Amino acid sequence: MCILGTTAKSLRLASVYGLSLFILFIVPLYLWQSTAAKMIAEVDWLDVATEGALFVLGMCWLMVIVSVRPSGRVTNLLIAGLSSYCLGCYLDLLDEIFIVKTLPIYNWFEKMPTPVGLLVLTGGLWLWRDEQTVVNRQLQTREQFHREHQLTDSLTLLNDAKAFEHHLVKQLSQNQSVGLLMLDVDYFHRYNKNQGVEEGDKLLSQLALWLSSTLRNQDLVCRYAGDRFVILLRGAIPSFVSVMAEQLQHGIKAFDCSATVVWTLPSPKMLPLQNSTCTAKEEAIALLQVLNQKMSQQKELRVSEAIAPSPFNTLDKSAASELN
Numbered sequence: 001m002c003i004l005g006t007t008a009k010s011l012r013l014a015s016v017y018g019l020s021l022f023i024l025f026i027v028p029l030y031l032w033q034s035t036a037a038k039m040i041a042e043v044d045w046l047d048v049a050t051e052g053a054l055f056v057l058g059m060c061w062l063m064v065i066v067s068v069r070p071s072g073r074v075t076n077l078l079i080a081g082l083s084s085y086c087l088g089c090y091l092d093l094l095d096e097i098f099i100v101k102t103l104p105i106y107n108w109f110e111k112m113p114t115p116v117g118l119l120v121l122t123g124g125l126w127l128w129r130d131e132q133t134v135v136n137r138q139l140q141t142r143e144q145f146h147r148e149h150q151l152t153d154s155l156t157l158l159n160d161a162k163a164f165e166h167h168l169v170k171q172l173s174q175n176q177s178v179g180l181l182m183l184d185v186d187y188f189h190r191y192n193k194n195q196g197v198e199e200g201d202k203l204l205s206q207l208a209l210w211l212s213s214t215l216r217n218q219d220l221v222c223r224y225a226g227d228r229f230v231i232l233l234r235g236a237i238p239s240f241v242s243v244m245a246e247q248l249q250h251g252i253k254a255f256d257c258s259a260t261v262v263w264t265l266p267s268p269k270m271l272p273l274q275n276s277t278c279t280a281k282e283e284a285i286a287l288l289q290v291l292n293q294k295m296s297q298q299k300e301l302r303v304s305e306a307i308a309p310s311p312f313n314t315l316d317k318s319a320a321s322e323l324n
């Protein structure tokens, strides 16, 4: 993956540098053959300096974008827009040196690249803004973990069950409303068996990233154990929690796998021994117990109901026999 990314970046660099060099030589060559150069006294050197500076700066921005941005639609738009802008600046620069009045096509063409480039660049920057919002959200969710706890899970970079409990206790002790979700990947041991543990690790990291970016800024996702994640939805009402559970259950299919998602909310009924004076910690433990019980029930139900078709597209048929 990493090698592919590096190769794509090198190819992109080579093509942008190659094309730039080509244009840098071919346009003056064309002008040299088609028209005459201005006399030195006729050249406006201030214009040459400002237009030259715009061109050089544009090329610098282009090289920065090409070398630091990951491949994708936003990068392509930024590169296309900046390239077009640079071309416009370069054509402007050349008309300070050559007499282009005699070339109507050139006169017409030189006006196009700058506005078109700036338009495409604006589109790219707009999409970059959207992209950055998602990245910021992920960073914010993770920063929250860093602020209050040290990271404990090197694979997903999420906090563990203990940290989750801490956050939950804090939320409950402040009498803030919460919703809790638990997501457990179905038949993950089979995924490991068929795809390899490395692929299994990769899936867990991708799921952690996806969950972090799907949730709102104020929510919290932790890796509870193995292939199980817990989510704290702050200020959530039952309808929102259930919709979120459905969305996650549906959304995980994009990873070619399925998951069981259960949810709960604090309610007086679930307090230990119906004791209304129980502490936030006891309430948190009780809530997590409820979630775990619900999860076990769902999993048992699934096994007893049927031999489900393979949840992973890539599973082999022998997997079905494992259920028996």
Ligand SMILES: Nc1nc2c(ncn2[C@@H]2O[C@H](COP(=O)(O)OP(=O)(O)OP(=O)(O)O)[C@@H](O)[C@H]2O)c(=O)[nH]1
Pocket: 155, 184, 185, 186, 187, 188, 189, 190, 192, 196, 197, 198, 199, 200, 201, 204, 225, 226, 227, 299
């Ligand atoms: N690749 C990988 N696998 C892990 C990790 N932690 C736990 N596992 C595996 O996750 C699997 C969890 O197995 P189970 O609890 O039976 O869950 P499951 O196979 O998804 O079965 P159901 O939940 O009943 O659908 C085990 O095979 C563990 O070895 C990890 O960090 N990386």
